Each structure stands twice: as C-alpha cells, then as structure tokens.
Amino acid sequence: MKTYTRTLLVFRQFIITVARCGILLGLIGGLATGSGLGKTGESGRIIVGAKPFPEGHLLAEIMASLIERQTNLRVIRRFELGGTSLCFAALQAGEIDLYPEYTGTGLIAILKESATQDPEATYQHVKQAFLTRYQLRWLDPFGFNNTYALAVRADDPDTERLNNISDLHTTSTLRAGFTREFLQREDGYPGLRRHYGLHFPSVQGLEHGLAYKAIQQKQIDILDAYSTDGKLDVYHLKLLNDDQKFFPPYYAAPLVREATLQRYPEFRAPLGSLKGTISEATMRSLNYQVEQAHRPFESVAQEFLQNSGLIGGAATDASPRSTSFPKFLWERRQQTLRLTLRHLQLTGLSALLATLIGIPIGVAISRSRRWAGPTLSGMGILQTIPSLALLGFLIPFLGIGLKPALAALFLYALLPIIQNTYAGIRSIDPSLIEAGQGIGMTASQILWRVELPMATRFILAGVRTATVINIGTATLAAFIGAGGLGEPIFTGLSLNDHFLILAGAVPAAALAVIADLFLHRFERWMTPKGLRLSR
C-alpha cells in the first residue's frame, strides 16, 4: 500500500502538469455535445451540401426544404463547404448525398475538358460522363444559366463606354480583383485571357463579397461576377458582353449520388418538380433577398416554394432583422452558444490530443540530437501548409466534418507543444541532471522528478500558444462542415453581412482572449513555487 501511494506521488507532478490542463480543455469541449457527422446512406437520412456562396446555399436550402416537406426522409444540411473540389470530393466519398452544381463547372473544373457553347449538348455530355465515371447523376436543371461575367462600375467615366469584353483592349489601366477560384479555373481568367488576349496592370485575388466593397471604393475597377448576382444592381455595376463567346453555359442542377437515388427513390420526384422553375431574373431576385435584404435563407427558400406552388401554406414572412448589433446578437444567442461550444470542442479536443502526443515526442527528441532537427523542421513544414489546403488534403482519408477538422487542428497544435517541451528540457542546467545521476536517480526518476517539473512552464506555454492559434484556425473548420464560429463568419463574408461576420468573429476573439488569460493563470499556478522564486 505504501509503495502504491509513493508511486502515485511520483506521478503526481506529471499528471497534474499534463492531464489536468488537457482534461480541463477537453471537458469544456466535451460539454459541447457535437452532433456527430453520420455517414450518408444510413436509414432515412439525406445529407445536402452546398458551396460557400449565397446562391449555392439558397438552392441547397430550396432542395432540402422540399425533400423535408414531401418525403419522410430526415435532411441534414452541410452548407458552406469550401469550394467545388471540396464539395465534389465529399460527394464522391459519400459524405454528402447531393449538392447544386453547374454544368460548365462539371465540364471544365471536374472533367477537365474544354468548354462547349451549346447548353443542351453540355448538359447531356456531363450527365453521361458523370454517370459512367463517378456514378453520380445530374437531375433536371433549375432553369437559369449563371455564367461567369466581368463587371465594371456603370457610372464611372473610365468604364462607361465599355460594353463588350473585347472593348477592354481599348484601355490598359483597369485593376482587376478576381476570386481565387476564377483565377485558377481554366474556364475563368487563364482561359479568358488567352481567348481575348487581355492584359491588366494588376490582378488581385479577393474574396467575392469583399471584391464588391473594393470596386465601390475604387480600389479595383473590374471583377468577376455571376450573371445572377443580386449585388450587381445594388452596387451599380454593369456586365460586359461575352461577345467572342468564351464562357461556357452554367446551368444549375442537382448533382446526386446514384446509390442514394436507388436507395431512396422517393426524393427524386420533389427534385424533379423544381425543373425549369427558376429563371435568371428569379434567381437574381432571390439572391438579392438574402444578400442585400439580409433575410434568412430558410424564409427566402420557403417563400419561393410557396410562390411557385410547390408547397402549400400561407406566406410566413420572417420579421425584418434587427438593426442594432447587440440586439442581433441577442436574438441569435442560442445559435451563438451552440457554435461556441462546437468551437471549444474542436479546439479543446485537438489541443488535448496534441498535448498527450506532443509531450512524449518532445521528450524523445530532447534525448537525441539526431532526431530533434528532422522532427522539428518536419513539423515546421507542416505548419506552413495553408489551413484550407491541409483540410482539403485530409478529405479523401477522413471525409468531411469533425474528423478532418480535428486532425488538421491537432497537426497545427503539435509543433508549439513539441518545440516547447524540447526547449524546456534542453534549458535545464546539465549539472542538475548530473547531480541527479550522481546521487543515484534512475533515468526515469530524473525525467519525472526533475526534467518534467522544471520544464512545466515551457510546456504549458506551448499548450497555450497552440490553443490560442487553434481558436483562430478552427474558424476554417466551417469550410468542411465541422461547424463552429467560422459558420457565421463565412456566411457573413459571402453575404457581405457585417453583423453576421461579427456574430462569429466577436465570440471567437473573446474565446481566444479568455483561453489565453485562463491558460496563463493556469501556467503560473502549475509552475513549481521554487522556480518562480528563482526568477
């Protein structure tokens, strides 16, 4: 019994050092009962995805509501997935069952083929190719063509005489601000440039919502837009004619897993009833409703479905949103609490995991110089991978949702913890280690009783750094459907809705500050008293 008690005492210092801190974080996170991401194909569930821009979100919401109303299937929404490749990868992996896609995007961005001009031929071609190649089915298009377009200020003397894209040859002073996706895609800027032989003095990559602000403030002069964009009129922008026919047709349609269609044939009918119901003008006005009138996606989708007679019931128009930020924040307190807890869960669990694994690695490399260099620089390289790229890279292995988000955050948290553990142990005066050896301590007694206690404050500083960084990085988890405070931030960005951005950013910042203060105190409290005296 005595020996047992002593063994416990030996472990006390370390257990306190590591576990308490980690467990606290984990507990806070664990309180947030995360709705685990179910794989698709489970009984009676349909997972609808969407890319992170309003139109995609709206179309997905329209489909989701209709399926909910007309079938018994439970619908799970995974909106704001970060881009075409993420959505498509998630669909292929069975992490989502369907999402709205555009024929031109399917042809060029996914099939990697060159553009064709005939809308019907394009649709038939992608339909055939997707079915044989990916077992994915294009259902009937919604009706409108949302092609890429270039837009300039309508009321600006420099640009008012421009009508066609080929007119751009007559000027050479326009500064361009294009979305990243447009800059990348073959059916975007690279192809357009070759087709028309364009040249701009400066081309910047901008987030779409921000590009409108930038063109209004004359920081850029030309941007890429969608022809159904609700913001065009509001910002007094005009579209340039694609006079030399470069942009392929982009008819939107539901893109669905064939396996899901066969399993739940009942949801095919509601989606079929959407065929041809949305014209370009309708789409522009729907986009306007959410982007400019700041109405919730759910009520705009509801209203559309009622107006087009697809569902019954009186129009239950949502009350207009609050005009003061505190009131707005108060109205969505429940949502904010849920997102905050999810955020804590993401950061807490990943930091806990990184602590439990990072400290032993840090100790191991402090023993061998040969491994220290390669390990630390390897972790350093990992750190330089852009967050979104890392998230995208993990999707084929871990799907979307909580798992890849935790994995990515875990990897980011590892470096500061390993580095600080290593530095903390290396900073101990070698003569103290020799003293321990000289008086007859074993290597593991020296580790647990001397090295780890003396490195405590370094190690905890690493945990603190990792946690605070992760609170920021975790906002990106929204892009792969893991939720958290990034959700309102990115929806807000695509809607250019400041209140919504702040509704995510303010709690996230507060969380970072609180976590920093809390962990700082914890660090001081954990540091052995004798070490505090010696500084």
Added chain:
Amino acid sequence: MMIEVQEVTKIFKAGEKALDGVSLQVAEGRTLCLIGTSGCGKTTLLKLLNRLVEPSSGRIFIDGQSITDQGVVALRRRMGYVMQKGGLFPHMTVAENVGLIPRLAGWSTERIRARLPEWLERVNLVPTRHFETRYPAELSGGQQQRVGVARALAISPPIILMDEPFGALDPITRRQLQSEFLRLKNELKKTIVFVTHDLNEAFRLGDEIAIMDRGKILQIGSAQSIQQAPATPFVAEFVRSFSA
C-alpha cells in the same frame, strides 16, 4: 570501505588523455584530497568512482569488488555526492531535496519526516522547521552547500564524494564549513574523496593529499611529507605558490 584505483586511463573523444595510468588507494575512514590546476583530471577521477565517467582502461575496486560488478544506481546510493554549487533541485524544498534519496530508496514519508530534523541539525541548519520549507533560491550559498551535504549524508552511505564543495563560497563561510566538515568527519568516520583547487583546504581537511598534473598523480602523501619532500619541481612550485 577501501577504494582502490588500478592503472586507470581515460581518453575523451578529442584524443587527449584526461587521466594517464592513475593508481591510488584510500583506506577505510580516511579522507583523500585530490588537488591540481584546472584540467589536471581531478574531477574526472572523482566521477570515475561513481561511474559518471567510464574509464578507457584500468579497474576500480571498492572493498575488493569491481565497481562494474553491480548496478550503477546501487553503486551510487552507497556513495554520497556533493557538487560545487550544491546541485540542489530548485523546484524542491530543502526537506524534499534532503529526503529525495531516502524516498527513492523506499522510505516512508513518516520515517523521512521523523529523521529530517536530525539531518538538518547535523549540518547546522537550525531551527530546522524554518529551513525545511525553504526553496534553494531563498538560501545563501553556504546554506545551499549545507543542504547538499545533508542530502549526501541522509541514508548514511559509507563513502562520500565531494567535488569542490566549498569552492564558490566566500572565505569566511568556507572556513566555517571546513570546521564543520572536520567535526562531521571525526563523528561519522566516512571514507571521503574530496576534490579541491585550494592547497590550504587540502592540508587542513585531508589525511592524504594527491597532487595531480596533466592526468597523472605526481605525489601522494600526508601534508607533512609533501611540504617537506616535494617529489617533483612542479609539486615544490605548487606548494610554494600557496604559502606565499
């Protein structure tokens, strides 16, 4: 406890001989002082005894038994070890530092607690209650060194190794600790190897003194014999430089 060193040579990686064919004996209950200029190999020789350094050739026996015949931890627990700056662990209190070895050796908390006052009184850290809860950073250099000695003596090892224990102290404190060392030595009858660079200290504390230079022992004997008959011109010069 007799210590016997036979023809020990130590070559570090650079190829230089830190110790070159050193042999010596320390009889039970005697104190041997190793002295010489820095880099002469005295500290290396001391560390060979508790196997912090392993010899390149040669053998070391304690009571006729080779020190490599037993586990290194068991060997070290039979030898108290005192270092120049005490080697105290800064995150532990005086009580924890002194009680560390007994605790690792399996003593119960109550037993350690009961013996602690005696250990601290022995090195004049009184009132013991006051010192028990102090951290090394709260103590003077002399007090830290006393704790180091108390720690080395705690489980009554038959051999004590001391590596310039009083080297960093001011002259007054040093003399005081030397006096106490002599008192303890007579009281406890340990076999002691004591490294110093101060010949007066060696003359005062050692039963035998070994004068070293460049990895060799030039002369080993009592203070009197070294003063009266220096074996080499270096020894004569070394002795003269301290009496001046």
